[in-house]
Amino acid sequence: QVHLVQSGAEVKKPGASVRVSCKTSGHTFTSYYIHWVRQAPGQGLEWMGLINPSGGRTDYVQKFQGRVTMTRDTSTSTVYMEVSSLRSEDTAVYYCARVKDYYDLHSLDYWGQGTLVTVSS
Amino acid sequence: DIQMTQSPSTLSASVGDRVTITCRASQSISRWLAWYQQKPGTAPKLLIFDASSLESGVPSRFSGSGSGTEFTLTISSLQPDDFATYYCQQYSSSSHFGQGTTLEIK
Numbered sequence: 001q002v003h004l005v006q007s008g009a010e011v012k013k014p015g016a017s018v019r020v021s022c023k024t025s026g027h028t029f030t031s032y033y034i035h036w037v038r039q040a041p042g043q044g045l046e047w048m049g050l051i052n053p054s055g056g057r058t059d060y061v062q063k064f065q066g067r068v069t070m071t072r073d074t075s076t077s078t079v080y081m082e083v084s085s086l087r088s089e090d091t092a093v094y095y096c097a098r099v100k101d102y103y104d105l106h107s108l109d110y111w112g113q114g115t116l117v118t119v120s121s
Numbered sequence: 122d123i124q125m126t127q128s129p130s131t132l133s134a135s136v137g138d139r140v141t142i143t144c145r146a147s148q149s150i151s152r153w154l155a156w157y158q159q160k161p162g163t164a165p166k167l168l169i170f171d172a173s174s175l176e177s178g179v180p181s182r183f184s185g186s187g188s189g190t191e192f193t194l195t196i197s198s199l200q201p202d203d204f205a206t207y208y209c210q211q212y213s214s215s216s217h218f219g220q221g222t223t224l225e226i227k
Contacts, residue, residue, distance in 0.1 A: 035216070037165075037218075044208065044218060044219070044220045044221040045157075045159075045165065045208055045210075045218040045221070046218065047210075047215075047216040047217055047218060050216075059215070061215070062122075095164055095165075097164075097165075100167070100170060105153070105212040105213075105214075105215070105216055106153075106155075106170070106212050107155035107167055107170035107171075107176075107210065107212065108155070108157075108165075108167060108210075109167050109170075109176065111164035111165060111166075112164065113164060114164055
């Protein structure tokens with residue numbers, strides 16, 4: 001059974017950084033791209049980018065370029081996403097999700113439970 | 122960037138109704154489109170991929186159609202569990218979600 005388990009909620013001050021982890025199990029870690037999606041309170045889903053757990057290649061939405069870094073640790077089957085220079089607009093639930101097939105871009109069939117990041121002074 | 126526009130934003134319907142949600146892409150995405158259902162406080166759930174393929178375990182009352190720039194999600198006979206928010210997602214070039222359609226009880 002595939003599982004994606006994310007780290008717990010975080011409260012950060014503006015200007016700080018946050019790192020969210022996503023530990024995967026139940027599938028071959030290096031075979032499936034992982035995407036990150038966020039959802040601000042009461043808002044829709046916003047795609048942020050992806051990482052290839054095999055080689056570490058990343059692709060970020062332009063608006064997050066320079067502020068978001070996705071990495072992976074193959075020894076623990078864990079993917080990380082760090083957001084720097086946090087501002088109040090980054091307050092959201094952050095989800096990791098697995099691509100359905102052996103592509104970089106496809107539908108997302110397994111999701112983490114979400115991690116609430118609150119940015120507040 | 123390919124933008125996705127869903128309509129309507131809100132839909133009121135009754136149990137047993139047939140409902141359709143539309144998603145339009147700003148340029149052709151072939152059939153690279155998925156539909157998700159999301160309930161409050163939970164992660165989205167994949168319903169349909171590649172425009173019309175039903176994800177395993179999803180009831181057959183859900184169906185998807187379309188190609189190019191116009192797509193629809195149809196629920197043939199609404200059940201109480203179906204009242205939720207629905208999103209489309211394109212994965213033709215990068216990825217982008219529609220703004221969502223909230224399905225409410227009439």
